[in-house]
Amino acid sequence: MKGTDGPDRSDQAASSLAREIYWAKEGDPPPTDLDSIRDRLDDFAHRMRVEQRQLVPIGETLLGSAAGWKRTIKLALWRVTRFSTMRYDRLLAELAALNGELAHRLQETEEELARVREELRGRGGGAS
Numbered sequence: 001m002k003g004t005d006g007p008d009r010s011d012q013a014a015s016s017l018a019r020e021i022y023w024a025k026e027g028d029p030p031p032t033d034l035d036s037i038r039d040r041l042d043d044f045a046h047r048m049r050v051e052q053r054q055l056v057p058i059g060e061t062l063l064g065s066a067a068g069w070k071r072t073i074k075l076a077l078w079r080v081t082r083f084s085t086m087r088y089d090r091l092l093a094e095l096a097a098l099n100g101e102l103a104h105r106l107q108e109t110e111e112e113l114a115r116v117r118e119e120l121r122g123r124g125g126g127a128s
Contacts, residue, residue: 034107041100048093 034103034110038100038103038107041096041103045093045096045100048089048096052089052093
């Protein structure tokens with residue numbers, strides 16, 4: 001029903017729904033097997049260790065600006081306060097490394113458990 005007030009309400013609802021779906025879409029969920037988790041944790045730890053040594057993180061979009069004076073002020077404030085966050089980059093990297101080691105040990109435990117279960121089945125212990 002199109003009136004003089006504006007576009008059709010169904011068109012507004014469809015465009016609103018399309019907008020909500022676009023913003024709610026997060027892509028494919030990341031894989032959850034232990035190898036991919038360990039790889040992602042290793043990548044994260046490496047990134048945190050690299051960012052720890054940088055005065056300005058590469059790809060930080062919030063520090064850029066079209067106006068040169070704004071960009072200069074943002075970078076100056078970042079450098080002044082950077083010392084307080086450098087420690088957390090190192091701690092996050094260590095935490096990711098510990099979690100990666102935990103994932104590795106969990107994977108070894110699952111493989112050992114599967115081997116023991118197969119061995120028990122072979123002996124006729126049948127309880128699972």
